[in-house]
Amino acid sequence: MSRQRVRVDGRQLSVSNLEKVLFPEVSFTKAQVIDYYVRIAPVLLPHLSGRPVTFTRWPDGVEGPAFFEKNTARHAPDWVRKVTVPSPGSAKDREVLEMVVLETVADLAWAANLAALELHVPQWQVASKLQPALPDLLVLDLDPGPDAGIRECCEVAERLRDRLVDDGLDPVVKTSGSKGMQVYAPIRVTDREHPSRYARVLAQELSAETPDRVVWRMEKVLRPGKVLIDWSQNNPAKTTVAPYSLRARPDATVSTPIGWDEVDAVRGGGADPGELRFHTEEVLARVEEYGDLFDIADRTRARLPAV
Structure with missing residues (x-):
């Protein structure tokens, strides 16, 4: 596995396998995925603000197996915001979930490096007491x-x-x-x-x-x-x-x-x-x-x- 250190928005980030093709039909690589999320950040981040993110990860690309991941905080660097929220009924045997809220360009680059190709969010934000606020x-x-x-x-x-x-x-x-x-x-x-x-x-x-x-x-x-x-x-x-x-x-x-x-x-x-x-x-x-x-x-x- 090839790794390198990069600096994104003032944060040091370890990225890996940048040359890996994640979309074979169009030869779209992990490096291009990260680049897209960094460049689209100014309009994407406001729509993620305050909302715990569920990742859909495709570590071997879109032709390989994928998985949804809600309990994402264990992967996250210290500088990524983490929230504990009540578990929805679909999360087996868990009363709470440790999730992340993506707030910065570096956060998006970190998620993209995990091959979190898709970002899914609820129709509510986390309230001040780290409980789901009413839907907005x-x-x-x-x-x-x-x-x-x-x-x-x-x-x-x-x-x-x-x-x-x-x-x-x-x-x-x-x-x-x-x-x-x-x-x-x-x-x-x-x-x-x-x-x-x-x-x-x-x-x-x-x-x-x-x-x-x-x-x-x-x-x-x-x-x-x-x-x-x-x-x-x-x-x-x-x-x-x-x-x-x-x-x-x-x-x-x-x-x-x-x-x-x-x-x-x-x-x-x-x-x-x-x-x-x-x-x-x-x-x-x-x-x-x-x-x-x-x-x-x-x-x-x-x-x-x-x-």
Whole structure:
């Protein structure tokens, strides 16, 4: 194993096997993964702020085995922020988890060196007493079934946007970096289960309006030709891939914030859905041109309607 010491954002970091190809289809190396996360840090870090990160690690690249890792603090250097949070039900035989919060460029470089290709975060931040605060984000995850794709997701995303705006919310949208899309809105709630209830009702209503195009239940037999609105991602125990995170797909795609005009261009303007599939250099260029299209901090944080 080849190792070397590098200095990132004032921190000394040991990195290894920089020449290892993690995305063989596009010859994308670990060095390029680290470089991407360092360069995208100014827009990525605000979306990780205060949120314990779940890693998806691919130590032998995307063609090898992978694993989710929540209990990440044991790997971390002293300078990475560590938090102890209650264990979600999916963590076997643990009452608490020792997790990390990525706050600096050096933190991102450290995670990338672990081949943590994907970064997943909850819809809540850690409160001052190191307990989960109330959710501050609503997410509607659009997952196309067989014979459906990004164009169908754009149609559903536009309908969701209209409903959210009617309810006083201020939504943003991003690609998942895989097959689908995610619509978010900043929210204020007094009950941590409120987002799940609201999202479920919304998904059920859209499914009832167009049962041939939208489904709200998970069963695979229901999904051909339809878009699943996965409302369950609002469960406080669940996480969603962060904006600007790489995805472990053969061509090294990125979960990319997009404008509603881009959604509309695909939905009704005849634009190629393939134009909403982005890679690292394209994402960096978009940020240079447009800034952060996922500007949650600058959007209205509205009270979620009662359900």
